[in-house]
Amino acid sequence: MSGIITALVQAVRAWHAPEYQQFRHNVVETTLMVPNTFTEEAVEFAIDQQMGEVTEAALSAWIGQRKVKERCSVGVVNAGNVPLVGLQDLLAVLVCGHSYVGVLSSKSPYLLPAFVKILLDQGADINAKFVDRDEMWGEVDAVIATGSNEAIAQVKVLAGRQGLTPEKCLFRGNRYGAAILNGFESESDLDGLALDVLLHEGMGCRNVALIIAPEGLEPDSCLKHFAEMRGVFPAHPSTPGRLSMQQAYLAATNQPHAYGDGLEFLLSKGAPEVQVPGHVRWVEYRNPDEIVSVVEALRDEIQCIVAQENLREQLPDSWNVGSFGSTQMPALDWQPDGLDTIGFLCSL
Amino acid sequence: MTTADIEVRFTDLDSANSASFAAMERALEAYQRQHCPVYQRFGYKYLPVAAFKHAEVTTFPPAEAECVFKSSATGGALRSRHFVRRMAVYEASVCAAFEAVFGEGPYKIWAHLPGYAPESSLICMMKILMRKYGTGESQFFLSKRLPNVADTGTPLLLFGAAFGLLDLAETGPRQLPRDARIIETGGMKTHRRTITRDELHARLAAGFGIDEQRVWSEYGMCELMSQAYTQGGTVYRSPPWMRVRIVDPDAPNREMPDGKPGLLAITDLANLYTVSSILTEDLGVGRGQGFEVLGRFPGSAMRGCNFLLNSA
Numbered sequence: 001m002s003g004i005i006t007a008l009v010q011a012v013r014a015w016h017a018p019e020y021q022q023f024r025h026n027v028v029e030t031t032l033m034v035p036n037t038f039t040e041e042a043v044e045f046a047i048d049q050q051m052g053e054v055t056e057a058a059l060s061a062w063i064g065q066r067k068v069k070e071r072c073s074v075g076v077v078n079a080g081n082v083p084l085v086g087l088q089d090l091l092a093v094l095v096c097g098h099s100y101v102g103v104l105s106s107k108s109p110y111l112l113p114a115f116v117k118i119l120l121d122q123g124a125d126i127n128a129k130f131v132d133r134d135e136m137w138g139e140v141d142a143v144i145a146t147g148s149n150e151a152i153a154q155v156k157v158l159a160g161r162q163g164l165t166p167e168k169c170l171f172r173g174n175r176y177g178a179a180i181l182n183g184f185e186s187e188s189d190l191d192g193l194a195l196d197v198l199l200h201e202g203m204g205c206r207n208v209a210l211i212i213a214p215e216g217l218e219p220d221s222c223l224k225h226f227a228e229m230r231g232v233f234p235a236h237p238s239t240p241g242r243l244s245m246q247q248a249y250l251a252a253t254n255q256p257h258a259y260g261d262g263l264e265f266l267l268s269k270g271a272p273e274v275q276v277p278g279h280v281r282w283v284e285y286r287n288p289d290e291i292v293s294v295v296e297a298l299r300d301e302i303q304c305i306v307a308q309e310n311l312r313e314q315l316p317d318s319w320n321v322g323s324f325g326s327t328q329m330p331a332l333d334w335q336p337d338g339l340d341t342i343g344f345l346c347s348l
Numbered sequence: 349m350t351t352a353d354i355e356v357r358f359t360d361l362d363s364a365n366s367a368s369f370a371a372m373e374r375a376l377e378a379y380q381r382q383h384c385p386v387y388q389r390f391g392y393k394y395l396p397v398a399a400f401k402h403a404e405v406t407t408f409p410p411a412e413a414e415c416v417f418k419s420s421a422t423g424g425a426l427r428s429r430h431f432v433r434r435m436a437v438y439e440a441s442v443c444a445a446f447e448a449v450f451g452e453g454p455y456k457i458w459a460h461l462p463g464y465a466p467e468s469s470l471i472c473m474m475k476i477l478m479r480k481y482g483t484g485e486s487q488f489f490l491s492k493r494l495p496n497v498a499d500t501g502t503p504l505l506l507f508g509a510a511f512g513l514l515d516l517a518e519t520g521p522r523q524l525p526r527d528a529r530i531i532e533t534g535g536m537k538t539h540r541r542t543i544t545r546d547e548l549h550a551r552l553a554a555g556f557g558i559d560e561q562r563v564w565s566e567y568g569m570c571e572l573m574s575q576a577y578t579q580g581g582t583v584y585r586s587p588p589w590m591r592v593r594i595v596d597p598d599a600p601n602r603e604m605p606d607g608k609p610g611l612l613a614i615t616d617l618a619n620l621y622t623v624s625s626i627l628t629e630d631l632g633v634g635r636g637q638g639f640e641v642l643g644r645f646p647g648s649a650m651r652g653c654n655f656l657l658n659s660a
Contacts, residue, residue: 245396
């Protein structure tokens, strides 16, 4: 176990080493040429953030004292609408000593293979390869996949045909994040909220799609911070195009909304209904009970919740509320959908 | 070309004649742009289907509607309202689409639609079909007991929402006459979980004792006047006056190539007095002259990780 941990940490260090700078630059460049909604700033942010989580201490704590029952071959269907989103599963499979058979996302086909290449360059003793989705099924003893209910329904049928029992499958749903405001947020809180809402163009299963705010609070200060955030993380060129139809729709149906000058973000008031990426829904509450009822009604869909520290204390512990700005910086051991990936991989 | 011309002629369209469709589509878009304030303000071609929840999408005073279809809704969610100016247009569309697939009948038509409100378009459609093509044994039924299945020589068509039919099949086993057909009308998300259309058809066939090729599907919605059908298998064919295009969810003005998934963008010429071109929240894929429906795909689905759209 310690061998692979050392190799992973060395590979992460190599990302920052001078001899790999040109390689990293090329990988980012080619990633940006693929049809996706990634920007250079967001890709660099994702690489630095995720690689920063991969330390010897974090990896050791993640696996803990757990032992792998039997080594096998694990297929991972990567969704990849956020740069490097499949890294956690790759690390989990490798740290458990399993063979990794990945299906790449068409939106991000270069970042994960680049990391595997560096690992192999460092002499890591791993089995990892990437294949087409159809090829994967014949090669794996277990599978990890994330998708909508319909997508998972399809994969379940395919898994069943391959004789993979439910215990050999880890399926995660299609989720999003929510932020809860009390009107006393600091400038730094709102900077964090802007990242939670707008980074990666609103994509990803942790991105904040709903802002739950007290009745009467106007979103002006949030909008100011959204605009400032766009100074650091400019919108992808496709974002205004996607949001312009949304904005026209809101205007045509007289739904209250606000947007950035160049349509690099859009906010609308209304019922707690999640909108397209980049369009955040502002939901009002009149009392704390209404916060609970809104969140509990959507509990199965919400991946993570952020709020200010004072408010966090008043919210149910089971919600596991984080701080503003944390949604796009998940720790290595976070459990998507509350499912323990390492636990699953040890049980195979 | 006026709306009156289109009203009379849309069901005569031939799927081979795309020029006539295009001419009617253009004429209607211009008319609706001029007379429907929502569409005028919107400015794009495909109006998101949710507009029917938030606004009165009409080219005429809503009070003059002969009928208002309402979508089913869960909890306190808003319901779509489709103001139907002329029921004769709806009836013409429903009947022409049905006859193209099933002929003129007569059939013993059963409908199992538990939970559907009287103002749903599906209930209205079934009433029309029973009146026009049904024998006296045609009926709605809500209970878990099938009506008398004694074979009277008239072929049976069993229409039903997917989840309702599945519940019925699983409290079985049941045996329909071998020449019966089941037409599931959607609602893939059961009370328990989501299943694929293939799996649904296999389970319905087994549960009702008929061949899987005799399990067909209907695709329609409150906001559209017309319906598409599968005739065994999973590929829907729409009637010549209803064109289904598959578009990029990120840029609905961009059509996806055949075989690539995207949102269903539908132009239904029978939506004469509302808006003809609707952007649905359903994910589908083009298959030659037809299309498959892969499942629901609201805006929220574009956010989370989902390999359905983006596997390399």
